[in-house]
Each structure stands twice: as structure tokens, then as C-alpha cells.
Amino acid sequence: MTHVLIIEDDPDVRESVAEVLGEAGMAVDAAPNGRVGLDMLRAGLRPEVIVLDLMMPVMDGREFREHQLADAKLKSIPVVVVTADGRPPAFDVPVAAVIKKPFIVERLIGAIERARQASSE
Amino acid sequence: MISTELLITLTNDLAKAMTLEEVALVTVGALGRALDARSVGLWQRRDEHAHLVEAYNYTPELRQKLERVPLDAEMPMTEMLRTGEACFYDTRAEYAERYPASERTTRVSARSEALAFACLPLVVHDRTIGALVVAFFEAARFGNEERGLLRIVAGHAAHALERVRLFAAERRARDHTTRLQQLSSALAAMVSSTDVARTVVEEAMTTLNASVGALYAQVSDEAMLDCLSAKDSPFALRYPRLALTERFPAVEVARTGVPRYIESLEDLEREYPELAAGLRAVGEETYSIAVVPVGFVGRPAFLALSFRDGRPLAADERPLLEAIARHASMALQRASLFDNEARSNERNALLAEASATLASTLDYDTTLRNVVRLVVPRLADFAFFDVRDGEAVVRTPLARDPGKQVILDASRWVRSAREDVNLCALSSGAPALHPRIDEAFLADMASSPEHLAVLRRLELCAMITVPLHSRGQLIAALTLCMGESGRGYSRVDLETAQDVATRAAMALENATLFRELQRAVRVRDEFLSVASHELNTPLAALSLSVQRAKRELASPALDRAMRQVGRLARLVEQLLDVSRLQSGRLVLEPVETDLIEIVRECVARLEEQRAETGSTIVVEAPESLVGSWDPLRLEQVVTNLVSNALKYGAGSAVTVAVTEDGERVVLVVRDRGIGIAPLDIERIFGRFERAVSIKQYGGFGLGLWITREIVEASGGRISVESAPGDTRFTVSIPRRTEASRSDNR
Numbered sequence: 116m117t118h119v120l121i122i123e124d125d126p127d128v129r130e131s132v133a134e135v136l137g138e139a140g141m142a143v144d145a146a147p148n149g150r151v152g153l154d155m156l157r158a159g160l161r162p163e164v165i166v167l168d169l170m171m172p173v174m175d176g177r178e179f180r181e182h183q184l185a186d187a188k189l190k191s192i193p194v195v196v197v198t199a200d201g202r203p204p205a206f207d208v209p210v211a212a213v214i215k216k217p218f219i220v221e222r223l224i225g226a227i228e229r230a231r232q233a234s235s236e
Numbered sequence: 237m238i239s240t241e242l243l244i245t246l247t248n249d250l251a252k253a254m255t256l257e258e259v260a261l262v263t264v265g266a267l268g269r270a271l272d273a274r275s276v277g278l279w280q281r282r283d284e285h286a287h288l289v290e291a292y293n294y295t296p297e298l299r300q301k302l303e304r305v306p307l308d309a310e311m312p313m314t315e316m317l318r319t320g321e322a323c324f325y326d327t328r329a330e331y332a333e334r335y336p337a338s339e340r341t342t343r344v345s346a347r348s349e350a351l352a353f354a355c356l357p358l359v360v361h362d363r364t365i366g367a368l369v370v371a372f373f374e375a376a377r378f379g380n381e382e383r384g385l386l387r388i389v390a391g392h393a394a395h396a397l398e399r400v401r402l403f404a405a406e407r408r409a410r411d412h413t414t415r416l417q418q419l420s421s422a423l424a425a426m427v428s429s430t431d432v433a434r435t436v437v438e439e440a441m442t443t444l445n446a447s448v449g450a451l452y453a454q455v456s457d458e459a460m461l462d463c464l465s466a467k468d469s470p471f472a473l474r475y476p477r478l479a480l481t482e483r484f485p486a487v488e489v490a491r492t493g494v495p496r497y498i499e500s501l502e503d504l505e506r507e508y509p510e511l512a513a514g515l516r517a518v519g520e521e522t523y524s525i526a527v528v529p530v531g532f533v534g535r536p537a538f539l540a541l542s543f544r545d546g547r548p549l550a551a552d553e554r555p556l557l558e559a560i561a562r563h564a565s566m567a568l569q570r571a572s573l574f575d576n577e578a579r580s581n582e583r584n585a586l587l588a589e590a591s592a593t594l595a596s597t598l599d600y601d602t603t604l605r606n607v608v609r610l611v612v613p614r615l616a617d618f619a620f621f622d623v624r625d626g627e628a629v630v631r632t633p634l635a636r637d638p639g640k641q642v643i644l645d646a647s648r649w650v651r652s653a654r655e656d657v658n659l660c661a662l663s664s665g666a667p668a669l670h671p672r673i674d675e676a677f678l679a680d681m682a683s684s685p686e687h688l689a690v691l692r693r694l695e696l697c698a699m700i701t702v703p704l705h706s707r708g709q710l711i712a713a714l715t716l717c718m719g720e721s722g723r724g725y726s727r728v729d730l731e732t733a734q735d736v737a738t739r740a741a742m743a744l745e746n747a748t749l750f751r752e753l754q755r756a757v758r759v760r761d762e763f764l765s766v767a768s769h770e771l772n773t774p775l776a777a778l779s780l781s782v783q784r785a786k787r788e789l790a791s792p793a794l795d796r797a798m799r800q801v802g803r804l805a806r807l808v809e810q811l812l813d814v815s816r817l818q819s820g821r822l823v824l825e826p827v828e829t830d831l832i833e834i835v836r837e838c839v840a841r842l843e844e845q846r847a848e849t850g851s852t853i854v855v856e857a858p859e860s861l862v863g864s865w866d867p868l869r870l871e872q873v874v875t876n877l878v879s880n881a882l883k884y885g886a887g888s889a890v891t892v893a894v895t896e897d898g899e900r901v902v903l904v905v906r907d908r909g910i911g912i913a914p915l916d917i918e919r920i921f922g923r924f925e926r927a928v929s930i931k932q933y934g935g936f937g938l939g940l941w942i943t944r945e946i947v948e949a950s951g952g953r954i955s956v957e958s959a960p961g962d963t964r965f966t967v968s969i970p971r972r973t974e975a976s977r978s979d980n981r
Binding site for chain 1 (some may be wrong): 769774781783784
């Protein structure tokens with residue numbers, strides 16, 4: 116069972132995604148912003164894939180990613196970015212995938228699976 | 237007494253004599269010995285005096301007494317000089333009777349008193365040039381023969397004296413000519429006014445034996461004469477600048493162009509008491525002065541020489557001095573022309589550099605710095621560039637001296653409180669030139685004691701300020717200052733500053749516009765980012781919800797809802813794209829991309845639309861085709877063309893064919909639908925090459941316009957052929973796309 120952490124500020128999107136992924140057979144945890152997500156990870160949560168929104172209050176996706184990469188215990192968890200921004204500028208350290216909102220659910224699921232497989236190799 | 241032998245010997249010896257002294261020595265010696273005379277003396281007549289040149293058997297006391305006798309003295313010799321008549325005294329008693337005072341003076345001792353005298357004039361061309369006095373031990377009777385022979389000797393001596401005088405004069409003249417030629421050669425090589433001045437002063441002083449020399453000339457725009465060179469002159473040291481209105485003989489000479497020779501201190505005191513006083517005050521001793529003009533058209537100048545030894549300039553030396561002056565004048569003129577040309581070249585070089593440098597960048601801050609860098613240190617020791625920015629004024633200072641830079645960095649532009657003195661063109665809107673600033677002006681300028689202290693520390697001694705105008709507005713001011721170098725400013729400098737300012741104004745205008753443009757673009761991009769997020773977030777939630785609902789309930793209504801969500805999503809994307817594209821070139825980020833994979837993905841994504849229309853999509857393409865393209869943009873192109881083909885294909889088969897053609901790739905999307913009217917094709921693909929606006933695409937939506945923009949930005953071309961029942965869109969793009977940057981960066 117694939118364990119996923121969703122970090123997304125919009126509650127409707129967060130709930131929908133969690134629901135859909137749950138129905139696809141994944142174990143889902145959710146956080147409303149980067150700060151909370153980071154706290155959860157530091158408290159010991161170890162998802163196999165992180166689904167990350169970019170534009171969030173308190174701590175946005177890029178800042179979260181910086182903190183994640185700086186932490187030896189967290190940096191290897193693959194990240195799938197889901198964003199409303201049509202043309203996000205590139206990441207210094209590439210993420211597993213970038214998916215534009217709105218999206219077809221299968222696309223996200225496919226990206227999560229590929230990311231999980233790639234990182235376990 | 238006098239034999240022909242004596243005459244022959246005397247003649248020979250005189251012929252060998254080269255100087256006045258030699259002639260005199262030969263004469264008195266020969267006469268004295270041959271005649272066994274008591275004594276012989278030879279005098280030269282000069283300046284209303286008789287000067288003893290040489291004597292035979294004079295005691296030191298007698299020599300001293302008779303060294304320099306005024307012509308109006310009562311004695312036989314002087315009377316003879318006055319009348320030109322020889323006189324003979326057979327006995328001393330005769331002499332004493334005639335000239336009792338003189339006899340007493342010249343009586344040396346009671347014992348060896350001369351008893352007879354012969355006084356002979358030395359005459360040349362009817363001019364008495366000297367005297368010969370022979371004294372005998374015995375009373376003699378001068379018979380005619382004796383007198384005649386003595387006269388012959390005097391005649392020989394006179395001619396010898398004249399010969400040596402002419403010889404000396406000729407040698408002096410040749411000497412002068414040689415020296416003038418040397419001076420001319422030396423000056424010919426010089427291009428600096430100070431070098432010319434120094435050479436001229438040294439040469440004049442050496443040749444004419446002057447004790448003080450100075451050359452002053454007008455070198456600035458002011459009505460002043462500046463000392464270019466001076467030697468041994470405390471006066472010149474104390475007064476390196478003289479006003480052209482000064483009542484000094486030298487200044488008058490410079491103004492009028494007429495030489496002046498003041499022969500004595502008394503004359504100087506009488507005519508120019510202030511100058512005499514000034515000379516005394518600085519301890520410069522003067523007895524006579526010679527001043528000649530050395531200026532040229534529009535540039536007065538003088539060369540002044542002063543003689544301390546009490547001997548004014550001889551008459552035959554005046555032409556020499558005036559010749560030197562002419563050479564000096566020509567050389568100064570040449571130096572001035574050379575100087576003007578050099579400065580003109582410098583100025584042109586500066587302006588050319590200004591144009592190039594200022595045009596090289598649109599960056600606002602760099603432009604401000606470039607302006608001050610252009611003028612410091614070439615045109616100023618330090619400068620300010622004050623620019624209006626809304627209500628505030630931004631100051632960019634630059635100084636040659638780092639110490640001064642610190643002071644300037646702490647300064648700010650303040651509107652001048654003084655209305656009457658134009659200190660900054662940003663206050664007045666007008667240019668100003670302050671060629672020389674003195675302590676009094678500084679005190680006037682300062683608005684407070686602290687301000688004055690700062691001005692003093694900056695050593696401000698000259699200033700130019702020029703305004704910059706653009707589109708009728710006063711936008712900035714450039715202020716140039718001279719400080720530690722002590723240089724001044726001229727009208728030409730003001731013109732140069734104005735030329736620099738004109739170019740700076742254009743550059744500043746461009747940089748300002750560019751900065752506004754950059755701000756606008758940043759605002760726009762921020763807006764787009766936010767808009768994108770705001771529109772896509774609810775769309776995402778909506779999309780997911782509909783997807784979720786469809787899983788629970790199969791319903792056509794939900795299918796429609798899903799399609800509309802898709803459409804809405806595409807529309808939002810296109811709207812944001814168009815927004816970006818309208819104001820700048822498309823931004824492409826090419827990476828290694830497989831076109832065939834993109835085609836397959838697009839086709840897969842359009843499955844629902846395909847199913848609805850009842851069409852089929854056939855892909856005719858190699859397994860893979862990798863090139864350097866922006867994948868997202870390529871996706872847009874393929875999706876748009878295939879989607880259109882499905883829409884207008886009326887259920888027919890849609891073909892997507894991809895082929896290679898050398899360094900290009902060709903994509904053809906074909907449908908068998910309703911076709912496109914020729915008028916529409918012409919409208920969007922006809923003569924209008926690049927400048928096709930969105931309005932022309934009416935009916936086709938935004939998609940085709942975006943597609944064309946992307947294809948052309950990738951270096952490719954898109955075309956269409958259509959007839960009812962057959963429509964083909966052909967895209968041809970190079971395999972490698974250059975990464976493009978929006979010109980808004």
C-alpha cells in the first residue's frame with residue numbers, strides 16, 4: 116500500500132485528492148501548508164511519496180523543498196509537484212514530476228507510482 | 237724722439253690687437269717706452285664721461301682719481317675731448333696757469349713732477365672717441381715735427397680702436413644671429429606654452445645679461461595675464477596673475493603691442509609709483525626695465541627683463557630683444573593652436589565615448605553611474621548627477637579622491653536657498669559657469685558654517701552646472717567641480733558639459749522608460765501567477781469532484797460537466813498564454829523531447845473528444861523522433877491541431893503524420909471534414925506574415941493563434957490547404973530550437 120503525504124492549502128482540493136487516492140488504494144496523510152508538513156515529517160512520518168502544492172501560505176512549496184533537501188533523513192523522499200501555475204520555473208534539484216491543475220486523476224496516480232518505483236530502485 | 241721704427245713697430249703691434257684693452261695697452265706701452273715718457277694715459281669717451289682704459293706709469297692713486305672723469309671737468313683732457321683740438325704744454329707752469337685745480341689734483345709729489353704734457357684727441361670720422369695724454373720729465377719744446385708725429389700715433393691708435401669696436405660689434409651681431417637661429421630651432425620643437433615661455437626667458441636673460449626675466453600671457457577666458465615663466469623674480473612669485481586693467485608698464489605693453497624701455501629707477505618711480513612700491517615690497521631690486529610684447533591676435537602677452545647692474549639696455553640690443561619677442565610670439569601662437577587642436581580632439585573623443593557608453597545599456601542605475609564616470613576625472617575632480625524621481629531627487633556622486641568620495645556619498649541634494657547665485661541647474665533650470673571660485677564666494681555659497689566647512693574640505697575652486705531636459709521637462713542636473721587639481725573652467729568646458737548632458741538626457745529617458753517597462757512586466761507576471769492560481773484551484777477541485785462523482789454514478793450530465801471543466805481549463809490556460817504572448821516574445825525552454833511520445837500522449841488525452849465525434853485518429857510516424865523542443869509548447873500545438881481536426885472533421889478519420897526532412901521535422905494533421913473557406917485562410921495565413929492579430933482569428937478561437945506563435949517562435953512555419961472534404965495543416969519546424977528569452981528580462 117503506497118503511503119502518500121499531500122501538502123495542499125485549498126481544503127476542497129486537498130479533500131478531493133485524498134479521497135481519490137484513498138480509493139485508489141493508497142494510505143494518505145494531509146497537511147495544509149509546508150510548515151505543518153515539515154513538522155509531521157520531523158515527528159517521524161515517512162511517506163513513500165510527497166504530493167506538493169507550490170503556492171501556500173505560512174510556508175510555500177519551494178521553501179518546504181529547501182528544508183526537505185537540507186534534512187538528510189528527508190531528502191530522499193520523492194516529490195510530485197501539483198501546481199496551478201502554468202509555467203513554474205525549474206527546480207534546482209529536479210522533482211519526480213510536475214502536474215498542472217486541473218488534472219485527470221489517473222495522471223497523478225501514474226506519476227506517484229512511477230516516483231515510488233524509481234526511488235525504491 | 238719718435239722714430240719711423242717706432243711707428244712701424246706700433247703699427248704692427250696695433251694690427252694684432254683684437255680688443256679695446258689690447259689696443260690701449262700697446263699704444264701706451266709703446267709710446268711710454270719709446271719716448272721715455274713720464275706717463276701715458278688712454279681714455280675712451282663714453283656716456284658723457286671719459287673712462288681710463290689703460291695707463292703707463294700711473295700710480296694707483298692717480299689711476300683711481302682719473303678712472304672716470306666727467307666731460308665737463310676743468311682739465312686739459314676733457315677740454316680737448318670737447319673741442320677736438322690737441323694741446324701741448326711745454327711746462328707745468330703753463331698747465332697750472334690754465335687749470336690750477338686740476339694741476340693741484342694731479343700733482344703726485346713735489347719730486348717727480350712731469351714737466352711737459354701732450355694731449356691728443358683720438359678722432360675717427362670727425363668724432364672724438366678718446367684721448368691720449370703723454371707726460372714728459374723734461375720741459376720740451378714741441379716743434380711741428382714732434383707734434384706731427386704724435387698726431388700720427390694718435391691717428392693710428394684711433395683707427396685701431398675703431399677697428400676693434402667694429403670688430404666687436406660685428407662679432408656681437410653674428411653672435412646674436414646665431415643665438416636667434418638657435419632659439420628659433422629650439423622653439424620650433426616646442427608645443428607647450430610653458431616650455432616656450434621658459435626657453436624664451438632663459439635665452440633673453442642670457443643674451444642680454446638681464447638679472448630678472450618674466451613672461452606673462454593671457455591663457456584663460458578671463459581678462460588676466462598668467463605668468464608662464466619667471467626667473468629670479470620675487471615679484472612674479474608673489475603676483476602670478478595680473479589683471480589686464482592694471483597700470484603697470486608690462487601690462488600696457490601687452491595691451492598696446494608697443495615695447496617700453498624704462499632706463500632708470502627714477503623714471504620708474506616717477507611714472508609707475510605703485511609698481512616701484514610693489515617691487516620694493518617683495519625685495520626685488522630694479523634699475524632699468526625692458527618690456528616687449530609677445531602676444532598675438534586676441535592673446536596679449538609680454539616679456540619683461542630687468543637689469544640690476546645699473547646699465548640699461550644698449551641701443552643696439554633693442555632690435556635683438558624685439559627679434560626674440562617676434563620668435564616668442566610665433567612660438568606661442570603655434571603652441572596655442574596645437575593646444576586648441578589637442579583639446580578639440582579630446583573633447584570629440586569624450587563625446588564619442590559618451591554616446592557609445594550611454595547607448596550600451598538600458599539599466600537605470602548603470603546609466604546614472606556611467607554619466608558621472610564619463611566626466612570624472614577628465615572634466616572634473618568630482619561631480620554630481622542629480623535626478624528627479626517623483627518628488628525626491630536621487631544623487632549619484634563621484635570623486636577622483638576616495639577621501640572626497642566619502643564626503644560626497646553622505647551629501648544629498650538640497651534646493652538652493654540662494655536665488656541670485658546659480659549653484660545647481662536642478663534648482664534654476666539654467667546652466668552656469670563659475671570659472672574660478674575663491675574663499676569669498678565659498679563663504680557666500682554656504683548655507684551654514686558646517687556647509688562651508690564641507691566646501692572647504694572639498695577644495696572647491698571651480699564649478700559648472702548644466703540642466704537635462706526631456707520632453708520639455710527638467711529631469712536632472714549634472715554638476716562638475718574642480719577641487720584638488722586647482723584647474724579652472726572655461727566657456728569651452730561649459731559647452732562640452734552641455735553636449736554630455738544632451739546625450740545623458742536621452743540615455744536617462746530611455747533607462748527610465750525601460751525601468752517602467754520592467755516594473756510593468758513584473759506586475760503583469762505577478763498578476764498572471766496569481767490569476768493562474770486563483771482560476772486553476774477551483775477548477776482543480778471541481779474537476780476532481782466531477783471525476784469522483786462519475787465513478788459513483790454514470791451519467792451523461794456528469795460527462796458533459798467533465799467536458800466543460802476540461803474546456804474551462806483549456807480556456808484559462810489559453811487566456812493566460814495570450815496575456816503573456818501579447819506583450820512579448822514567446823518564452824521557449826527546449827529540452828530533449830520525443831515528438832512521437834508527445835503526439836501519442838495528446839491523442840490519448842483527446843480520447844473522450846474523439847469518442848464523442850465518432851472520428852478515428854491514425855498516427856503515421858516513426859517509433860520515436862527526438863529533437864530539442866519545448867515539450868509543453870509542442871503539446872499545445874499538437875493538441876490544438878488535432879482537437880480542431882476532430883471538431884471540424886465531422887466524424888471523419890483524422891491523420892497525424894510525422895516525417896523527417898533533413899534538419900527539419902514535418903507534422904501534418906489532416907481531416908476530411910467541412911473544410912475552411914478560402915477567405916478565412918487568406919485572412920489568417922495569407923500575406924500577413926508576422927503581424928497577424930488575434931482578431932483575425934475570430935471563429936477559430938485562441939488556440940490557432942497561439943499555435944502559430946509557438947511554431948514561428950520555434951523557427952518554423954505553419955500552413956494550411958483546404959477544400960471541402962480535405963483539410964491539411966502542415967507544421968515544419970527545425971529539430972533544434974534556440975532557447976529564447978523574453979525581451980522583458
